[in-house]
Amino acid sequence: MDSNFTIAVHSLVYLAYLPGHMASSEAIAHNVATNPVRIRKVMSALRNEGLVKTKEGVRGGYMLGEDPGKITLGHIYEAIARGALQPDWQTGDPKCGCPISSNTQSVMDLIFKEAEDSYASFLNQFTVASVLLQIKADK
């Protein structure tokens, strides 16, 4: 999977950490170690879910859309990475006569969907606030 989920978590934790709870894409990009355009794209996806709020124009930037203790990693995952666990490439050939070759795709599809639900719900035990605490405690 791509790193958008990690970037999203890092960015939100960074916002939670800052006194003003606000930063520009450039400041976030610097902390995350990537480029501002990428941060803006990630933030756009988070904004659609209400996880951040945007302020355009001079002295604009991003701020948390909710209390850090209310934003779970599962929610972040759903907002930005849904489907990332399943490989794009599929095995078999749906038009093939063999039932294994033709049906494995749809069965694996279902298994991946269920597994991803379980993954996202596992991630719900973490919040931006709890990750921030872990990071502060980390030596």
Added chain:
Amino acid sequence: MDSNFTIAVHSLVYLAYLPGHMASSEAIAHNVATNPVRIRKVMSALRNEGLVKTKEGVRGGYMLGEDPGKITLGHIYEAIARGALQPDWQTGDPKCGCPISSNTQSVMDLIFKEAEDSYASFLNQFTVASVLLQIKADK
């Protein structure tokens, strides 16, 4: 992630499906819709975990190493895809003064490891035999 896990599951289900429970890399590759070399690589990894047995030489190929009902998808995942859930790319810079930038990597690392454990254990509810049944029932 790459598709090795899906290929592994498909291959083992295919072996379980065949009357003789045995097939060459070429036959498996054809069913999976990939090339024989790739199947051999996947099978090598599965062999290290005892999930398949190999027979070299004429009329050789691969056969199941255990009862299809005993092989769980979690075990297959561990054998071939451990670590695939975590992106290679990491955020932040461990040498940076800011605690967020420098510690997010190790904290996310731990979260991904735990999440992957939970993912693999979710997959343990499925076996090669149960997937085969699902595939046969699929219309």
Added chain:
DNA sequence: TGGAACTGTAACAAATAAAATTACAGTATG
């Protein structure tokens, strides 16, 4: 006993996906 049918790998090439860059229109602020 030697050629055919296999696996095991390594090395390389092609295709695809992820990340970075560039560019520019739109928006608030002072």
Added chain:
DNA sequence: CATACTGTAATTTTATTTGTTACAGTTCCA
């Protein structure tokens, strides 16, 4: 109205995934 921002599209660069070729080693059996 110049400046400092976001939003997004287009493009380039880089990394990863997949496929191919090549060949040594193993077993079978004619």
